[in-house]
Amino acid sequence: MDAPQCLIEVSKDGKMTIRPETLQVMKEINKRIVIVGIAGIYRTGKSYLMNRLAGRYPGFSVTPGVQSNTRGIWMWCLPHPSKSDCVLMLLDTEGLHAIKQKAQVSSKIFSLVVLLSSTLIYNNMGVINQHLLLDLQFITELTNVIQVKTKTREEKCENYASFFPDLIWALRDFTNALEIDGQKCTADQYLEYVLDSLSVF
Structure with missing residues (x-):
């Protein structure tokens, strides 16, 4: 493909549809x-990061502004950069929790990209907060509602891990000093401190 194409369209009332031309591709x-x-989260440079991953520009639409x-x-x-028998498909998504965006749209988009991806990049700018961790918790809660279709019937699957993508958490533009209670800490210690403090997982 010479340029990205819309795969899932979202109407003003939140209805999602697959674009037939892209499905045919x-x-x-x-x-x-x-x-x-x-x-x-919206306006955090997801499209820019995907263009960098593609190694091409222009690509996914990147514009300044707050919307x-x-x-x-x-x-x-x-073309896959290292596997000639594979195609690399990049999926860029509408930002979560955008102004005037319905909550159900965020949930549906997040669910779809989790289910479609082999690898999911969770893009995060700045410090980690409860809002961001709740989005990650949403991934784990999907196991309570997803059914895996087998040859004979739909049934709950005990090994959901094999159906979920590898997760890369991209923590970008973090400028705060890594200190806890006045003591320097490592990036891993900071992450453990945040997860423990927010008691999300």
Whole structure:
């Protein structure tokens, strides 16, 4: 694909539909597909990061301003950088919790990119807070509602881990001093401190 195409459109009332032309492009792919999706709060540079991953510009739409730019889910298929028998599919998503965005739209987009991706990048700018961790907790709660289709019937699957993507947590533009109670700490110690303090997981 020369440029990204919209895969999932979101109407003003929050209804989501698959764009037929993009679906047809997917059907014509005759190689294994490695899907890398990204999710995170709106206006945090997700599209820019995906363009860097693609190694191409222009690519996914990147604009300045405070309003969310990407709507729905956009797809870009590229040659895999190291596997000739594979296609790299990048999924750029509408930012979560955008102004005037319905809460159910955030949940649906997040759910879709989790289920579609081989690897999910969770994009985070600045310090870690409870709001961001609740989004990550949402991934774990999906195991309570997802059913895996087997050859005979739909049933709850005991090994959900094999159906979920690898998670990369991209913590960007973090400028605070790594200190806890006046003592210097490592990045790992900071993460453990935050998770323990917020008692989310």
